[in-house]
Amino acid sequence: MKNIFILLFFISFFGNAQDLKEIRAQYPKAVESTEITAKxxxxxxxVDSSSKPTLLAYKGAVLTLKAKxxxxxxxxxxxxxxxxxLIESAVKAEPSDIEIRYIRMSVQENSPRFLGYHKNIEEDKEFILKNYPNVSSKELKMVIKDFVMNSENFNESENSAFK
Incomplete structure (x- = not known):
């Protein structure tokens, strides 16, 4: 019986890892796509408050895209x-998670100024600059690198750390 639980855990774990890999790949494309956002x-x-904070942050980001x-x-x-x-709840739950910080920064960077959701851009930028070298996931590193290279909030000198 114990082996069944272990097997189910690994199936669930690898299924979630694969889902997260797909989410990471598709999230930047959702900014311009109603179809991807709807999907x-x-x-x-x-996904709710009891879910993994990273998924909560992505759900929050998707809701902001639905607003768009x-x-x-x-x-x-x-x-x-x-x-x-949802994004702020995720940051509060996992303040040292670079993926959540990237998600929040991407939303704040792309939010219309009149909404006033821009107060953490510098904080998240500094966090990303400091913690990027410690990211172990190749997929996440690539997504963050692409974001940084296309962001107006990182200058050429800062971008060189991602090349």
Whole structure:
């Protein structure tokens, strides 16, 4: 019986790792795609406050993208507020997780200024610069590197650390 639980754990673990790999690859593309955003929204429907903070942060980011694509102003506001709340909950739960910091920075960087969700850009930028060398996942390193290289918040000198 114990072996069954161990087997189920590894299936679940590798399934989640594969899902996270796909999420990382698709998330940057969701910024310009209602289809990818809608797909993510469906996939994250079961993610809640008891879920892994990284998934919570991605769900929050997807909700902010839903706000971007929503037609009604009230939906835009509701989706954005809920998304920000989830991202901030994830940061609070795992403040030293570089992936969550990257997600928050990407949302803040792309949020309209009038929404006022920009206060942590410098903090997250410094965190990313300091902790990037310690990232063990090749996929995550590539996603963060691509983000940094395309971000207006990192200068040429800072970008050189990612080349």
């Amino acid at each position: 993510f929204d469906g996939e994250f429907s079961n 694509f929503a037609k009604k102003k009230s939906d835009k506001i509701d989706f954005f507020k809920e998304g920000v709340s």
